[in-house]
Amino acid sequence: MSVVEYAGRKRVRLVSLAVVAALAVGVVATVAFDVPLESIFTPGYVARSMELAAPITLAAIGGLYAEKSGVFNIGLEGFMIFGAFFAAVGTYFAGGSGPVHAWAGIAFATALTTVLASLFAVLLIRYKADQIVAGLGVWFIGLGLAPFAASVIWGSRNSPRIPSVGRLTVPGLNEIPYLGRIVFDQSPLVWLTALVVVGSWVFLYRTNYGYWIQAAGENPEALDTAGVDVNRVRYAAVIFSGAMAGLGGAVLLAHSSSFVGTGQTMVDGRGWLGIVAYLFGNYNPLGAAVAALLFGGVDMLQGQLQTLNIDLSAKLLELLPYVVVIVVLSGWGKTRVPASVGEPYESED
Amino acid sequence: MFDATVLERLGIALVSILTAILLGLLMVAAAGYNPIVFLNNLIVGAIGSERMLARTLRISTFFIVTGVAVAIAFRAGVFNIGVQGQFVVGGLACAMSILWAAPYLPSGGLGGVGLMLIGTVAAAVSGGLYGALPGVLKAYADANEIITTIMLNFIAIGVVSWLITNPFREAGSTNVQTEPLPASVGLPPVVFGESGFSVVGLVLTLALVAVVAIVMARTRFGYDMMTSGYQASAAVYSGVDAKRNVVATMTFSGAVAGLASALFVIMYQGRFLEPASIHTYGYDAIAVSLLAANNPLGVVPAALLFGGLNSATSYIQIYSDVPVQLIDGIVGIVILFVAVPELFRMAAHRAEFGGEDE
Numbered sequence: 218m219s220v221v222e223y224a225g226r227k228r229v230r231l232v233s234l235a236v237v238a239a240l241a242v243g244v245v246a247t248v249a250f251d252v253p254l255e256s257i258f259t260p261g262y263v264a265r266s267m268e269l270a271a272p273i274t275l276a277a278i279g280g281l282y283a284e285k286s287g288v289f290n291i292g293l294e295g296f297m298i299f300g301a302f303f304a305a306v307g308t309y310f311a312g313g314s315g316p317v318h319a320w321a322g323i324a325f326a327t328a329l330t331t332v333l334a335s336l337f338a339v340l341l342i343r344y345k346a347d348q349i350v351a352g353l354g355v356w357f358i359g360l361g362l363a364p365f366a367a368s369v370i371w372g373s374r375n376s377p378r379i380p381s382v383g384r385l386t387v388p389g390l391n392e393i394p395y396l397g398r399i400v401f402d403q404s405p406l407v408w409l410t411a412l413v414v415v416g417s418w419v420f421l422y423r424t425n426y427g428y429w430i431q432a433a434g435e436n437p438e439a440l441d442t443a444g445v446d447v448n449r450v451r452y453a454a455v456i457f458s459g460a461m462a463g464l465g466g467a468v469l470l471a472h473s474s475s476f477v478g479t480g481q482t483m484v485d486g487r488g489w490l491g492i493v494a495y496l497f498g499n500y501n502p503l504g505a506a507v508a509a510l511l512f513g514g515v516d517m518l519q520g521q522l523q524t525l526n527i528d529l530s531a532k533l534l535e536l537l538p539y540v541v542v543i544v545v546l547s548g549w550g551k552t553r554v555p556a557s558v559g560e561p562y563e564s565e566d
Numbered sequence: 567m568f569d570a571t572v573l574e575r576l577g578i579a580l581v582s583i584l585t586a587i588l589l590g591l592l593m594v595a596a597a598g599y600n601p602i603v604f605l606n607n608l609i610v611g612a613i614g615s616e617r618m619l620a621r622t623l624r625i626s627t628f629f630i631v632t633g634v635a636v637a638i639a640f641r642a643g644v645f646n647i648g649v650q651g652q653f654v655v656g657g658l659a660c661a662m663s664i665l666w667a668a669p670y671l672p673s674g675g676l677g678g679v680g681l682m683l684i685g686t687v688a689a690a691v692s693g694g695l696y697g698a699l700p701g702v703l704k705a706y707a708d709a710n711e712i713i714t715t716i717m718l719n720f721i722a723i724g725v726v727s728w729l730i731t732n733p734f735r736e737a738g739s740t741n742v743q744t745e746p747l748p749a750s751v752g753l754p755p756v757v758f759g760e761s762g763f764s765v766v767g768l769v770l771t772l773a774l775v776a777v778v779a780i781v782m783a784r785t786r787f788g789y790d791m792m793t794s795g796y797q798a799s800a801a802v803y804s805g806v807d808a809k810r811n812v813v814a815t816m817t818f819s820g821a822v823a824g825l826a827s828a829l830f831v832i833m834y835q836g837r838f839l840e841p842a843s844i845h846t847y848g849y850d851a852i853a854v855s856l857l858a859a860n861n862p863l864g865v866v867p868a869a870l871l872f873g874g875l876n877s878a879t880s881y882i883q884i885y886s887d888v889p890v891q892l893i894d895g896i897v898g899i900v901i902l903f904v905a906v907p908e909l910f911r912m913a914a915h916r917a918e919f920g921g922e923d924e
Binding site: 273291340344345346349350351353354355356357358359360361362364366368374412431478482488489492493496530532533536537539540542543546547548 | 593597598632645648703705707709710712714716717718720721724725727728732733753842849852853856889891893894895896897898899900901902903904905908909912
């Protein structure tokens with residue numbers, strides 16, 4: 218079976234699964250509750266799903282770069298928590314209530330998570346840390362220290378209200394039925410995410426450095442022989458993964474009204490969904506974005522059903538995305554992991 | 567981390583703990599609190615009085631059992647992040663089976679023992695089955711068990727919470743909880759009065775640790791599990807069915823997680839409460855097991871340490887202004903350090919040979 222055929226088959230399976238899931242939900246909704254579908258899949262629903270998908274997509278892109286280069290960054294959830302927290306801190310201390318301050322917070326968060334990711338990369342690559350254990354460590358540190366620092370700053374694990382970035386509205390074009398709301402009246406962060414997705418795809422599959430990243434994970438010896446420093450490529454990929462997860466956390470914050478540090482924090486498993494998203498997407502940025510959109514859509518679906526007063530327990534509906542992850546992962550779990558993931562590389566010289 | 571000697575591991579664990587606590591104290595100071603007072607509160611909160619000691623031992627007991635559950639899977643090379651979910655499912659099964667069986671058994675001591683046995687078996691079986699699920703998905707559908715177990719945690723907490731809110735809720739109660747267990751169900755407190763801790767529970771726990779350690783080290787089942795973890799291909803050549811082995815490991819691990827919740831329900835809660843409000847024993851157990859290098863015997867001291875830290879949080883929360891989430895952060899830093907033995911090796915190397923480059 219050729220590579221193209223193989224990839225094609227995967228895509229067919231993913232799409233068919235998504236269609237089946239959507240159909241099943243639709244049939245249940247229409248038959249059991251007599252709900253017209255057009256009042257569920259509104260333009261607002263699609264736009265909101267994209268907003269929910271953006272943070273997951275960014276984390277997924279970061280994770281797939283690290284894993285492509287041969288390092289499993291399982292700490293995405295932790296980096297997202299730090300990203301959301303730093304964005305809240307940055308926005309809060311920027312002091313105003315406009316979108317400019319929100320953007321300042323996002324930039325601050327991305328810069329700081331990049332620093333943290335660099336430290337993490339040193340532990341993984343130079344000191345050959347156990348990648349799974351260290352990643353879990355980052356998760357726990359995020360879960361503990363972000364709410365701790367929030368309490369020190371604000372006297373509560375949650376931040377006060379934080380200004381958001383608002384929407385990017387193109388006057389006139391936003392009047393187009395359906396597409397207007399989705400495309401021309403959308404969060405700028407969704408467009409930033411789309412840019413990152415396409416950019417990452419081009420970088421990964423159309424530039425030399427992109428090939429080096431793939432070689433670092435598939436065949437580090439060959440890359441070394443070709444005169445490229447394997448560990449340097451891996452450093453770049455891991456730092457990028459942390460930065461993207463941090464940006465994802467910041468985007469999550471910018472789309473909501475305050476930092477929530479109680480329970481599993483506001484990130485609430487989205488970093489893990491990011492890992493699932495790039496596994497579904499078979500390590501392709503475009504595929505990962507589609508998978509993230511699927512999660513965003515399912516997540517939004519339960520909110521949508523609730524607003525329509527459909528008599529299903531909210532508590533059970535909230536579980537829908539997690540169930541979908543398990544179903545899809547079981548039907549689609551067999552992804553081809555890069556050959557050298559998890560192995561520290563040591564140059565022979 | 568698996569190629570270190572026992573002594574090295576012990577050293578790494580100790581240095582990790584000390585460094586993490588030191589970093590924690592630095593953060594306390596940076597946040598504007600007195601680190602000496604914090605350290606004092608930490609110690610007093612863990613072992614300062616009989617009541618606090620009982621609390622530490624109670625939490626440690628749950629950590630030991632959940633830690634062993636994690637260790638079983640990790641040792642076999644399977645990552646069971648789902649102990650929290652298995653714990654929650656087992657806890658509900660324990661409470662409900664006891665409540666359902668109570669009318670059919672005598673109300674005296676013998677009936678109580680019978681009920682506890684029923685509850686324990688129900689918890690172990692349901693925890694085991696809930697653990698088997700991601701095992702089956704990993705073995706036969708190649709679904710990554712790290713992800714599925716985390717998703718199953720969310721699902722277990724949500725579904726059990728729904729069940730306790732709706733069909734299984736105590737009649738007329740405004741709290742999300744089941745009916746209380748009959749008075750005949752419970753462990754005698756022995757030394758520590760009404761503390762939710764029983765020495766009998768601790769003894770049973772240590773017996774469980776011994777049994778698991780023997781199973782892992784001395785039986786065919788344990789041998790197959792361990793070789794699968796260290797040398798998957800060698801295990802297959804020696805005739806181990808890798809897929810069945812994964813399922814068996816996860817079932818075993820989940821069953822032990824279920825036992826932890828049986829202890830939690832019978833010894834401590836006396837009913838089952840809103841699972842979202844239960845302490846994250848299953849997640850902390852990962853830290854316990856990792857600190858113990860996934861050795862069932864090593865889990866005991868590691869659980870005592872984390873039990874003490876956790877117990878102290880209640881005290882610190884009441885008697886100081888320092889936000890207690892810091893302690894979760896310290897636990898995370900311990901794990902991070904445990905993951906990097908090389909860091910300490912190099913540090914030791916440098917200290918010895920002074921400035922010489924690696």
